[in-house]
Amino acid sequence: MHIPTLHAPFSRINNLLYKSYLPKIMNAALEIELFELLACGSKTSKEIAESLKTDEPITEALLNVLVAIGLLDLNDGQYCLTAFSQDYMLKSSEANQITAIQSFSGSLGPFDNLVQALTSGPTRFNNKMWTTEQAVLNMEQSAKAGMIQNVVSFITALPEFAACRKMCDLAGNIGYYSFALLNENNNLRAHVYDLLEVCELAERLKGKEPNLNRVNFHAYDIESGDSFGCGYDLFFCSHFLYEYGATRDLTGFLKTVNQSMKIGGVFVSNHISSNISGENYLTLTIVELMTRLMGYPTHQLPEKVLKEALSEVGFGDFTVRQPSEKTAFPTLLLSAVKLKEA
Ligand SMILES: C[S@@+](CC[C@H](N)C(=O)[O-])C[C@H]1O[C@@H](n2cnc3c(N)ncnc32)[C@H](O)[C@@H]1O
Numbered sequence: 333m334h335i336p337t338l339h340a341p342f343s344r345i346n347n348l349l350y351k352s353y354l355p356k357i358m359n360a361a362l363e364i365e366l367f368e369l370l371a372c373g374s375k376t377s378k379e380i381a382e383s384l385k386t387d388e389p390i391t392e393a394l395l396n397v398l399v400a401i402g403l404l405d406l407n408d409g410q411y412c413l414t415a416f417s418q419d420y421m422l423k424s425s426e427a428n429q430i431t432a433i434q435s436f437s438g439s440l441g442p443f444d445n446l447v448q449a450l451t452s453g454p455t456r457f458n459n460k461m462w463t464t465e466q467a468v469l470n471m472e473q474s475a476k477a478g479m480i481q482n483v484v485s486f487i488t489a490l491p492e493f494a495a496c497r498k499m500c501d502l503a504g505n506i507g508y509y510s511f512a513l514l515n516e517n518n519n520l521r522a523h524v525y526d527l528l529e530v531c532e533l534a535e536r537l538k539g540k541e542p543n544l545n546r547v548n549f550h551a552y553d554i555e556s557g558d559s560f561g562c563g564y565d566l567f568f569c570s571h572f573l574y575e576y577g578a579t580r581d582l583t584g585f586l587k588t589v590n591q592s593m594k595i596g597g598v599f600v601s602n603h604i605s606s607n608i609s610g611e612n613y614l615t616l617t618i619v620e621l622m623t624r625l626m627g628y629p630t631h632q633l634p635e636k637v638l639k640e641a642l643s644e645v646g647f648g649d650f651t652v653r654q655p656s657e658k659t660a661f662p663t664l665l666l667s668a669v670k671l672k673e674a
Contacts, residue, residue: 333511333541335480341658342477343612350615355438357397357621360446362430366394367413367421370404374412386450389629393621394450400614442622449625457627462505463529468537472508478659480512483570483602486653486665488516492565492598496520499566500592503554506534507547509570509602514543525552525560554585562592570602571663577603577633577641587645590674597670599647603633605664610657619661635664645674 361367364384369375375383377392384391395411398404403417413421420429449455461467487493496517501510501524510522524534528551538544552558567589576582589599608616616631623631639650647668655662 333508333515333543335484335512335515336476338478338481341660343615343658343660343662346477346660347611347615350618352439353441353443353618354397354401355433355436356441356443356446357394357438357618358401358403358433359436359438360443360450361394361398361403362421362433363447364450366398367403367417368423370411370413371418371422371424374407374410376409377411380411384450387453389624390446390450390454390621393617393624394446397614397617397621400617442625446621446625454625454627460527460529461626463527463533465533465537468506468530468533471505474660475508478656479602479661479663480509482653482656482659482663483509483568483600483665484512484516486667487513487566487568487600490598490600490651490667492596492669493517496566496598498564499523499568500525500560500564502552502560502567502569502589503572504568504570505530506537507541507549509568510547511538511541511543513566513568514546520546520566522547523550523561523564524548525550525558527551527553560588560592564593565597567593567597567599568602569600571604573601573603573638574630574633575628577637578629582637582641583644586641586647587674590645590647590670593670595670595672599642599668599670601633601638601666601668602663603638604631604661605638605655606632606634607664608655608662612655612657612660612662616661633664635666638666639668642668646670646672 369383377395381388381391399406404411405414419425419427497519499522501522504524507524510524514520531549531551534549576585619631648671649669651667653665655664
């Protein structure tokens with residue numbers, strides 16, 4: 333698989349595209365009378381959701397977008413109006429600009445049903461959303477705008493990489509990260525585990541891929557407790573553990589990862605974390621709102637949560653690369669060595 337060399341960061345345009353969602357988001361906040369509520373004093377997200385009778389996780393994600401654009405402040409868990417929202421977002425303000433804001437309808441897209449989701453809760457999450465041909469091709473294409481390059485440069489710089497012979501790419505989709513890593517180590521073989529439908533797409537779409545003879549696709553469903561093989565000296569997991577970090581047993585899952593690896597093997601995580609700053613911050617608050625709207629708990633796996641769970645089950649010697657400002661959807665790259673059996 334050829335990995336393009338990039339000459340400019342995609343994040344700059346990606347951040348502008350995400351800003352185009354803001355009119356819908358601001359108008360939803362106006363429609364549920366959020367600013368009017370906070371005119372009476374600061375409140376926690378739980379208190380706000382209770383007063384407005386809205387879904388709490390979605391409300392909290394909405395509040396964090398509004399903080400990112402300066403319409404609210406957040407201090408010690410309490411959200412309050414800023415000078416800006418006091419002047420322009422309150423009906424009682426002589427200078428209010430509510431009509432002007434309402435005249436921007438915003439782009440059609442994921443936030444068209446935001447008010448409905450706030451008041452009635454999210455839609456049921458469709459866990460097959462990644463299994464269509466268009467979805468897998470979109471994910472691969474999106475990863476080529478900096479993410480694959482970042483992952484490859486991080487993993488190839490690990491001292492263990494040159495000696496790696498067998499890797500697992502868990503929930504690896506059609507294998508684009510694996511193919512990129514095989515280019516860098518001629519002795520490496522990859523085992524990609526993903527849902528049956530995705531493996532079938534991979535067999536078809538990757539039929540002519542160089543190095544296909546060094547990749548095996550395995551049908552795997554985490555919900556069924558399927559095995560994902562053993563004897564790995566590299567275990568890669570990308571954009572898959574968010575739900576485990578938030579609402580499920582991350583430690584228990586990482587214990588099974590430990591058991592599938594050799595001592596001295598290296599686990600690598602590629603996930604959006606919670607410590608994002610700069611231009612990408614607003615984009616990731618919007619991604620989080622979009623995620624909760626779809627009925628999925630979160631799109632963030634905090635570094636602390638991941639490290640604590642890994643440490644509990646026999647991993648250590650962490651290497652961390654903080655999210656890059658240049659990458660759209662910047663992730664935290666973290667490697668951990670298996671020091672002992674879990
Ligand atoms: C967000 S994608 C990440 C794909 C790839 N690892 C990446 O970083 O681009 C999540 C992946 O998890 C897979 N997946 C979703 N539910 C799964 C399940 N129950 N068991 C195994 N894989 C699943 C999807 O098919 C998809 O390939």
